[in-house]
Amino acid sequence: MKAVVYVGYGAAPVLTQADEPDCPVDGVVVAVDATGVCRSDWHAWKGHDPVTLPHIGGHEFAGVVVAAGPGVTRWRAGDRVTVPFACGCGRCEHCLAGDAQVCPRQTQPGFTGPGSFAELVAVHAADANLVALPADVDFVTAASLGCRFATAFRAVTAHGRVRPGNWLAVHGCGGVGLSAVMIGAAFGARVLAVDVSAAALARARELGAVAAMDAAAADTDGLAAAIGELTGGGAHVSIDALGSPAVAADSVRCLRRRGRHVQVGLLPGGPVPLPMDLVIARELEIYGSHGMAARDYPEMMRMVADGTLRPGLLVGEVIALGDVGRALAAMDGPAGAGMTVVRLAG
Numbered sequence: 581m582k583a584v585v586y587v588g589y590g591a592a593p594v595l596t597q598a599d600e601p602d603c604p605v606d607g608v609v610v611a612v613d614a615t616g617v618c619r620s621d622w623h624a625w626k627g628h629d630p631v632t633l634p635h636i637g638g639h640e641f642a643g644v645v646v647a648a649g650p651g652v653t654r655w656r657a658g659d660r661v662t663v664p665f666a667c668g669c670g671r672c673e674h675c676l677a678g679d680a681q682v683c684p685r686q687t688q689p690g691f692t693g694p695g696s697f698a699e700l701v702a703v704h705a706a707d708a709n710l711v712a713l714p715a716d717v718d719f720v721t722a723a724s725l726g727c728r729f730a731t732a733f734r735a736v737t738a739h740g741r742v743r744p745g746n747w748l749a750v751h752g753c754g755g756v757g758l759s760a761v762m763i764g765a766a767f768g769a770r771v772l773a774v775d776v777s778a779a780a781l782a783r784a785r786e787l788g789a790v791a792a793m794d795a796a797a798a799d800t801d802g803l804a805a806a807i808g809e810l811t812g813g814g815a816h817v818s819i820d821a822l823g824s825p826a827v828a829a830d831s832v833r834c835l836r837r838r839g840r841h842v843q844v845g846l847l848p849g850g851p852v853p854l855p856m857d858l859v860i861a862r863e864l865e866i867y868g869s870h871g872m873a874a875r876d877y878p879e880m881m882r883m884v885a886d887g888t889l890r891p892g893l894l895v896g897e898v899i900a901l902g903d904v905g906r907a908l909a910a911m912d913g914p915a916g917a918g919m920t921v922v923r924l925a926g
């Protein structure tokens with residue numbers, strides 16, 4: 581099969597022939613139709629997130645099942661599917677409780693094994709992890725759901741519990757932040773977008789933010805104070821969608837009493853100081869969000885299928901498999917506009 585392979589961290593990813601994946605007993609092999617290129621793929625390529633070399637990246641994909649192992653009961657060849665980026669084992673107490681996103685034995689195509697920058701990719705524990713695609717959700721849209729959009733959906737709904745009229749502050753308007761803006765607006769929140777890029781803030785307004793704030797224009801206390809003033813007491817829910825110690829602390833500081841902070845942006849540098857004095861005095865809640873289990877997809881998928889949520893608007897460039905190396909290399913610089921999705925079929 582054709583696949584994009586790199587032999588060492590930082591070495592040029594090359595479109596080449598690779599061995600087809602074996603079908604796991606409890607899993608399936610999916611013919612990839614579309615697959616997103618995500619900053620997590622860039623982190624793995626750069627060696628920030630160790631993988632087995634040589635490696636095939638790619639974890640945000642949608643396609644058609646071509647083979648199912650003998651232990652699979654719910655899926656068969658021909659099914660149109662996508663998967664969360666974190667696939668649970670399907671058997672542990674966390675998976676059985678519906679929390680496959682924190683399964684200690686989770687598998688992640690593109691990280692723990694070969695990924696979807698390839699014609700074929702294997703998925704373990706298929707009965708627990710595959711998500712059926714409604715007929716009116718196309719593959720490119722579906723490929724944009726599995727990582728950033730689903731993570732934002734869970735952050736806004738399950739953790740943030742936003743209600744109509746709530747102020748939702750979204751710090752960092754890249755792929756996951758803009759997803760949170762769109763989802764928050766769809767649930768009736770008043771979304772305040774915070775970023776240092778005028779272009780990102782303009783995009784956030786197009787996607788439903790009612791207010792935008794330039795984070796560079798205020799010092800740390802100034803930002804929280806400005807948000808407090810704008811929202812009449814602070815945000816009900818605030819999300820760090822960027823992943824930086826300063827932004828995480830700002831996100832906690834800008835909350836209203838009894839407010840909720842959700843950490844979505846990764847903080848690979850280790851422990852981060854947060855203003856725990858405010859957490860006590862204002863009875864704030866702090867959550868981490870790590871993707872979303874397949875079991876929780878139906879509500880999101882319904883809202884995508886009926887057009888309430890339009891993740892396709894977040895897709896920027898659609899490229900060919902041979903362009904993956906160039907797309908990864910481009911992530912050495914600042915993020916471009918929108919998610920990049922690879923289209924394989926045709």
Ligand SMILES: [Zn+2]
Pocket residue numbers: 618619620621639640665727728
């Ligand atoms: Zn991703």
Ligand SMILES: [Zn+2]
Pocket residue numbers: 668669670671672673674675676680683684685686
């Ligand atoms: Zn598990």
